[in-house]
Amino acid sequence: MSQLKAKKITQAQLLLAVSDADKKGSSVRYGFILGAGASVASGIPSGHKLASQWYEEIKDSIGEDELKGWTESIDGFDIENIAASYTKIFKKRFEVDYHLGYQELQRHMDNAKPSIGYSFLA
Numbered sequence: 001m002s003q004l005k006a007k008k009i010t011q012a013q014l015l016l017a018v019s020d021a022d023k024k025g026s027s028v029r030y031g032f033i034l035g036a037g038a039s040v041a042s043g044i045p046s047g048h049k050l051a052s053q054w055y056e057e058i059k060d061s062i063g064e065d066e067l068k069g070w071t072e073s074i075d076g077f078d079i080e081n082i083a084a085s086y087t088k089i090f091k092k093r094f095e096v097d098y099h100l101g102y103q104e105l106q107r108h109m110d111n112a113k114p115s116i117g118y119s120f121l122a
Contacts, residue, residue, distance in 0.1 A: 011116070041115035044108050048083040054093035055082060 002117045020121055021028035025072075040046050045053075074088050082089070094101030 039112075039115075042112040042118060046083070047086045050108075051082045051086045051089045054089050055079075058089070058093055064070050 018030060020026065021030060058070075062070070070092060074085055077085050077088075090101055091098075094104070
């Protein structure tokens with residue numbers, strides 16, 4: 001089986017290809033995944049940055065024994081790869097009121113300027 005190789009194209013070529021796929025009768029479909037880089041380029045802090053900040057806030061708000069027990073309960077927790085535990089850190093940081101967590105995320109997004117990836121998908 002031969003492998004497909006990625007090909008670098010221009011923004012105009014991408015737009016043309018998507019336009020062609022949108023024509024009646026076309027069976028071509030596209031799916032896009034935007035990584036954290038799209039958010040960072042838009043002015044939103046990376047998952048690593050947010051997870052690090054929230055982890056420090058957790059450390060400051062609970063006892064050392066509770067912190068140790070909590071981090072040990074996270075399968076594969078690694079302070080060097082803290083972004084991998086982003087969801088669990090978010091849940092712990094905002095466990096008192098998840099709405100405050102969503103407001104925190106919204107606050108970061110409110111001032112963001114969408115990068116080309118978001119603009120394209122919109």
